[in-house]
Amino acid sequence: MTEYGRGQGSEPWHPEDPLYGDGGWGGQQAPTGPQSPYGGQPQHYPEQPQQPQYGDWGTGEQPGYGQAQQQYQQQYDQQQYAGQAQQSYDTQQQYDSGTWATGIQPHLPYSGDPTDPYPEQTAAFGGEQPDLYGTPDAYPPPEPPSRRRAEPEPRTDWDPGPDQGEHAFFSGEGEGEGDDDDEPGDRRGRGERRGRGGKGKKSRNGCACLVVALVFGGGLAGVTYFGYQFYQDRFGAAPDYAGDGTSEQVTVEVPKGASGAEIGRRLKAAGVVKSVDAFVAAQSQNPDGDTIQAGAYLLNKQMSAESAIEMMLDPKSQNNVMVTPGQRNVAVYNKIDEKLGLESGTTRDVAEKQYKSLGLPSWANNNGDIKDPLEGFLFPGTYPAAKGMKPEAVLREMVAQANRQYGQYDLDAKAKALNLKNPLQVITVASLVQAEGKTEDDFRKMAEVIYNRLSPDNTETYQLLQFDSTFNYLKGESNIHISEDEINSNQDPYNTYTQKGLPPGPIGNPGAEALKAALNPTDEGWLYFVATDGRNRTEFARTHDEFLELKDKFNESTGN
Numbered sequence: 001m002t003e004y005g006r007g008q009g010s011e012p013w014h015p016e017d018p019l020y021g022d023g024g025w026g027g028q029q030a031p032t033g034p035q036s037p038y039g040g041q042p043q044h045y046p047e048q049p050q051q052p053q054y055g056d057w058g059t060g061e062q063p064g065y066g067q068a069q070q071q072y073q074q075q076y077d078q079q080q081y082a083g084q085a086q087q088s089y090d091t092q093q094q095y096d097s098g099t100w101a102t103g104i105q106p107h108l109p110y111s112g113d114p115t116d117p118y119p120e121q122t123a124a125f126g127g128e129q130p131d132l133y134g135t136p137d138a139y140p141p142p143e144p145p146s147r148r149r150a151e152p153e154p155r156t157d158w159d160p161g162p163d164q165g166e167h168a169f170f171s172g173e174g175e176g177e178g179d180d181d182d183e184p185g186d187r188r189g190r191g192e193r194r195g196r197g198g199k200g201k202k203s204r205n206g207c208a209c210l211v212v213a214l215v216f217g218g219g220l221a222g223v224t225y226f227g228y229q230f231y232q233d234r235f236g237a238a239p240d241y242a243g244d245g246t247s248e249q250v251t252v253e254v255p256k257g258a259s260g261a262e263i264g265r266r267l268k269a270a271g272v273v274k275s276v277d278a279f280v281a282a283q284s285q286n287p288d289g290d291t292i293q294a295g296a297y298l299l300n301k302q303m304s305a306e307s308a309i310e311m312m313l314d315p316k317s318q319n320n321v322m323v324t325p326g327q328r329n330v331a332v333y334n335k336i337d338e339k340l341g342l343e344s345g346t347t348r349d350v351a352e353k354q355y356k357s358l359g360l361p362s363w364a365n366n367n368g369d370i371k372d373p374l375e376g377f378l379f380p381g382t383y384p385a386a387k388g389m390k391p392e393a394v395l396r397e398m399v400a401q402a403n404r405q406y407g408q409y410d411l412d413a414k415a416k417a418l419n420l421k422n423p424l425q426v427i428t429v430a431s432l433v434q435a436e437g438k439t440e441d442d443f444r445k446m447a448e449v450i451y452n453r454l455s456p457d458n459t460e461t462y463q464l465l466q467f468d469s470t471f472n473y474l475k476g477e478s479n480i481h482i483s484e485d486e487i488n489s490n491q492d493p494y495n496t497y498t499q500k501g502l503p504p505g506p507i508g509n510p511g512a513e514a515l516k517a518a519l520n521p522t523d524e525g526w527l528y529f530v531a532t533d534g535r536n537r538t539e540f541a542r543t544h545d546e547f548l549e550l551k552d553k554f555n556e557s558t559g560n
């Protein structure tokens with residue numbers, strides 16, 4: 001009885017059976033005997049779990065089924081062997097006919113030792129078979145030299161055309177020397193190709209050469225241009241306009257402390273000068289070039305750098321508003337309107353409506369009796385103001401400058417040290433010093449007079465300042481001849497003849513010197529002062545009797 005489940009075949013072993021030992025359906029093993037190259041021992045693979053076969057595990061055998069399976073296995077093995085033999089023969093015929101180069105060819109079968117049970121594995125694992133794919137240049141596979149000489153390469157009349165194959169410029173076709181190799185049997189096809197496309201290929205060659213020439217020419221031109229620009233930037237004269245410019249004018253703002261290069265950049269951005277270098281060079285050549293002041297300048301467009309320097313040195317070209325120490329806001333507003341070409345009162349209306357958005361410090365405008373919240377915060381200085389600018393922009397810059405100046409001091413601490421309520425009262429004292437003092441030498445004495453009169457121990461004026469400047473402020477005047485009846489009848493909070501203490505807010509814009517004096521008064525006991533000449537000379541007194549003497553002196557000098 002044959003046991004199919006054990007993998008034992010019933011047919012004799014065939015030495016050329018290529019499928020022997022590869023785990024076929026019959027599970028055949030190498031036979032023992034002199035044919036085996038392994039010493040006559042049967043070859044075994046790792047034993048796999050076997051599926052139960054009919055006849056092995058039942059109550060009886062089924063030989064009919066086993067024999068049919070064995071016959072089917074033998075037929076399959078013979079068909080596989082015949083197919084490989086036919087494939088080997090076809091491959092050999094393709095090799096002999098010289099058609100290797102037309103496509104990818106299958107490997108030639110290895111005709112191994114008839115006694116080798118693994119004939120195909122020898123070639124796959126370093127056998128003596130020649131390696132046709134062993135070098136990088138051997139694809140497509142090289143033909144044996146004898147066959148290459150004996151069999152000429154077949155030719156075809158197919159022309160891939162300019163869009164199907166290699167470009168003529170790189171393949172070298174279309175040149176005359178290639179025609180000498182035409183064989184007689186191929187003349188018609190070659191002639192047809194020349195007639196169809198020979199001139200076109202040469203034309204493409206010419207176009208390609210022209211493109212290359214243009215590329216190299218363009219590169220040379222680019223190098224020349226950038227080289228020239230480099231030379232001009234390093235050694236040539238700076239680009240500059242000529243003349244006094246066009247009739248179109250623009251305003252250019254020069255900030256305080258701006259360098260020549262910064263001014264040049266602003267002028268170039270506004271279209272006044274052509275280059276920053278030209279302006280810097282012209283400024284260095286002008287003896288007064290470094291005296292250009294901060295402010296706004298009305299200049300022509302496309303001016304030469306030299307003309308721009310001269311125009312900026314001319315006061316007529318400057319469009320600035322100058323705030324002088326002690327100047328009241330009303331006067332500043334009028335100047336801004338004039339410079340900006342606005343209707344009178346425009347800037348004052350902006351100040352009243354937009355003062356909260358102009359950058360005032362938090363401690364400003366701290367009571368409802370203040371007449372102008374911006375008073376004391378348009379810090380003295382020169383500010384750009386030219387046609388086209390908005391008044392709020394000019395005011396905002398003035399307030400910003402006041403914040404910078406006042407921010408240098410700890411006004412909260414200073415106010416406490418001087419027995420004042422808040423920083424705004426410090427600025428108010430400074431504005432009074434600026435308004436009543438005639439010279440800087442008077443400022444510290446004037447500050448002491450104010451603090452002594454505000455003192456609760458003052459038994460001379462009883463905390464009344466009695467300053468004409470505060471009354472003039474509320475009246476909008478500058479009058480030194482005020483009757484006592486007029487003063488004593490007015491109860492306005494700014495009238496220091498009838499109201500004790502400081503006015504609600506500053507009465508002008510103090511300068512830096514007045515502010516310093518307010519922070520550092522003298523300590524000499526001054527309580528009175530009189531402008532004895534009625535204008536510039538101020539004298540001080542400690543007692544009321546000394547004050548009366550100074551008053552008589554004033555009357556004599558003024559003719560009262």
